[in-house]
Amino acid sequence: MEFVLSELCEQVMTAHAGRKPLFICGGGSKAFYGNRHRGEGDGHNRLDLTAYRGVIDYQPSELVVTVRAGTPLAEVEQLLAGQGQMLAFEPPHYGPQATVGGCVAAGLSGPRRAAAGSVRDFVLGTRLLDAQGRMLGFGGEVMKNVAGYDVSRLLTGSLGIFGAILEVSLKVAPRPLMELTLRSEATEAQAIERFGQWRSRPLPVSAGAWVAGGGTGDRAGGASAGTAVGGAAGAAGTGGATGELWVRLSGAEPAVRAAAQAMGGDAVDDAQAAAFWQGLREQAHPFFAARPLWRVAVPPTAAPLGLGRTLLEWGGGQRWVAADLPAQAVREAAARAGGHATLFRPADGAAAPADGVFHPLSAPVAAITRRLKQEFDPAGLFNPDRMVPGL
C-alpha cells in the first residue's frame, strides 16, 4: 500500500505544481451527485483511490473499524455483519463498486438516519491527502475526542473539495436483535402527524416512510410509480391523496412487540419489508426512476410541500419530489418550510441551474466556505465546482 500511497501523493504534487485540477474518484457510484465540471471525464486528471483499499483495523468490541478509502463498502458491511454489527447510518451504495471513501465524501445516509444519525455522526477520524501532497490525521479511533477542531466531520459530505480522504475510522453498531415493519394507510399529512406523535414517545422506531399510492396491496417492494397519484400533483400536494405509511421497529423482541401493539398497522412479511427498505436505501424503488428528482430536507413536522409526487423518508425529514419545476420554485418552497432543496438527479441532458444543484448558501456561510477552501486548497485543485460553482 505504501507504493499506492506514494503514487497518489506524487499525482497531487504534480497537479499542484502545474495548477491542474484533480477529480477525486472511487467506484464512481455517486458520480452523478453534485455539480459537473467541464474538464471532468478526461482520465488524466482523475485521482483514483480504488487501489488504496483494505481494512486496517477492526475491533468489534471497540465498535470501531478503520479502512482505506478505496475499500468497497459492500466488503466492509459484510465484514461487520460477520460479527453481528453494521454501519447504523445505512449508507446508500448506488452500485456494487461503491467505496467507503465515496460514502464518507458524499455524506449520504439511508433509512435509519433519523433514528441513528448520519454518516458524520459515525466518523471518528480521518487521514487526509491535502493539496500539497501531505498526509494529515484528524480525530482518531476513540469515541470521545475533543482535541483540536473536528476536521473529520467537516470533511464528511464535503464532496472532496478540501482534499482526498485516504483512511477513515467509523463507529459501528450492533445489529438489532429483531426488526418488524408495519404498514398502514394514510395521507401525506396524516403520515407527518403520526410520525410527530411517535417521535416524542419511547418507541424503537428505526425508519419511517410514506409512499403515495392507494390501498395496501401485496406488491413486493411497495407501491409502484404509476398508480393512483401518478402526475396528480395537486392531489398529492394537499396531502389528501391516500398512500402507505411504513414504519420499521428495531430492538429487543419484547420492546418491538409492545410498540407494534401500541402503534397499530399491519405487520409486513420480513422479506417484503427488507426489500422495501432496501429499495429506499438504494433508490431501486420505482418512485426514484423519475427525472428530475429533487431531494428536499425540511424540519420533519413541515406540512406537505405541495410540489408534486412525493415520497417521505426519515419520518418526514427527507422528502423526494418527482416534478419538473423551476429550481426557484422548489427552493422557495423548501426555504419557506425551513429547509433546503437539492436537484439530486437532473433530467437527462438538461442543464443544471446556473447556481448549481445544491441550495445556494447564505452569504456568511458562503464566505466561510470560500475561506476554508482557500486555506485547505489555495490552488483550487480538488473537485472544482462539485459543491459550489466557481469554488
Added chain:
Amino acid sequence: MNAITDGGVAAEPAAPDQEQIVAALREAVPGHCILYREEDTRPYECDGLSLYRMLPPVVVLPETEAQVQAVLRTCTRLNVPVVARGAGTGLSGGSMPHPRGVLLGLAKFNRILSIDPASASARVQPGVRNLAISEAAAPHGLYYAPDPSSQIACSIGGNVAENSGGVHCLKYGLTVHNVLRVRMVAMDGEIVELGSEALDAPGPDLLAVFVGSEGMLGVVTEVTVRLVPRPALARVVMASFDSVEAAGQAVARTIASGIIPAGLEMMDRRAVHMVEPFVRAGYDMDTEAILLCESDGTAEEVADEIERMEAVFREAGATRLQVSQSEAERLLFWAGRKNAFPAAGRVSPDYYCMDGTIPRRQLARVLSAIQQMEDEYGLRCANVFHAGDGNLHPLILFDSNKPDEVERAEKFGAAILELCVQVGGTVTGEHGVGIEKINQMCVQFSRDELDMFLAVKRAFDPLCLLNPEKVIPTLARCAEYGKMHVHAGELRFPDLPRF
C-alpha cells in the same frame, strides 16, 4: 479609573488600555452591562480549572444579540481579543480571560425560547443550564440526553463550545450528535446560522466543526437541540471484579455481545475506597474494580437486557452482582460515581482531574502504567472511567500547600495524557484543550496538522481575536515543549495499529 495590568504579560505598544475599551464599549451596550472594577471582575478570573487565573481588564454582559454584535464589532475595530464564557464550569481553562481582552459573559441569555414535542426539539439561548432543558421538556416526556456531571450548573452554550459528553453518551451521543442548529455571531459582527432544523444543511458541515471549537470560531446566541423520549424505566447492574483486567474484559464482552448500555462506568479500588465512606452506596470494599452498567427502555426491554448483562458479567468472572430494585437504589448506586470528584476533595486538600481517552483494550496497560507513575511522582491517583467509550478520568490527589506538589501533579497529569496518545488515544475526551492541555497538543498532532487547525480558525475568524492563544500551540511553544518530550513520531508502542 486605573488600568489593570498583569505583571507577567507585556502589553503590546498599540493595545488599547482598559479606559479606552470601556469608553468604546459604552457606545455598544448600556453602562450596567460593563464591569471593570476589580471587585466586579475578580469572579471571572478563572473557570472550573482554578490553577489558571487571569484578571480580565473588562467584563461585558450583553442582554441582546444586537449587543453581542456591537461588542464584537467594537472589539474588532480596536483589535481587542474576546473570550466568551458561559457558566464558567469548564475544566481546561478554556474561558480563562485574555490579559488585554474583553471577557464576554452570556449568563443573561437564559431563556428557553420554545419546545416542540412533535419535532422533538427545543430552541434555547446559550446561557440556559443543561439540566434546565430537560426539566422544561419533562412535561412532554422528553429530555436532552448529554448529561455532563456539571449539568446542574453548566450552560448549553458552553456544552456546544466543548462538545460535552456525559455518562450516557455511548448510547445517546455527545453534544455534536444532539445539536441541530446553532446561531452565532462571528467576530466581525455577522450573524451566521449553522445547521438547520431540518436534518442537514447545504454546504460543508460547518456545524460539526463549530461544536467543540472552544469559543474560537464564533459566539453562540441560540441553539436548537434534539430531545429524546424519556425511557419508561432504567435499572443498573453493579458488578465487582478481582482485577481491573477482568473488569475490562467484562466491558469488551458486553459490547461484543451486542449490548449498548445506557451507561457503563468503572471505578478502581482507590476510587471505591474514596467514595464509599462519603456516600455509603454499599460498594464492595474488598474488590479491585466495580462496574456500573445501566439498561433503559420499556420494562420488558430492560428485564431482557439486564438478564443478558448479568450473564455476560458472570461469565467474565464477576465476584459479586447486584441489580437495583428501585429508582432510589439505582440513584444510590450512581451517587458514588457521580460524587467521585467531591469525594476526592474530601480525602485530599486538592485534586487534579485528567481526561484522556484510550481504546478500551489498552485499559489494563494504562492503569498499571499510572500505578508506576504514582511512585515516580510521589502522588496518589484514583481512577474513574467512562468504560463504555474509553474516557479515563484519573484524579491526581495533591496538596498545593506542600512545596512542588502542584508542579508534580501537573507533570504527572501530562505524563498520563502522553501515555493516552501513545496507546492510540487522545489527550482530551470531553473537557477540551483550553490552556491546560495546549502543550500535549504538540504530542498528539504534527506541525502540519496544527497549522490546519489554525487555517480553520482563520476561515471563521480572520483576525484571530476570538479566544486567541488557546487550544492550538504555536511553533515556538511546541519547540520548547519538544525539548523535554518525545514526539508522537517516535512512539513507544510501534506494534499498535493506529493513524
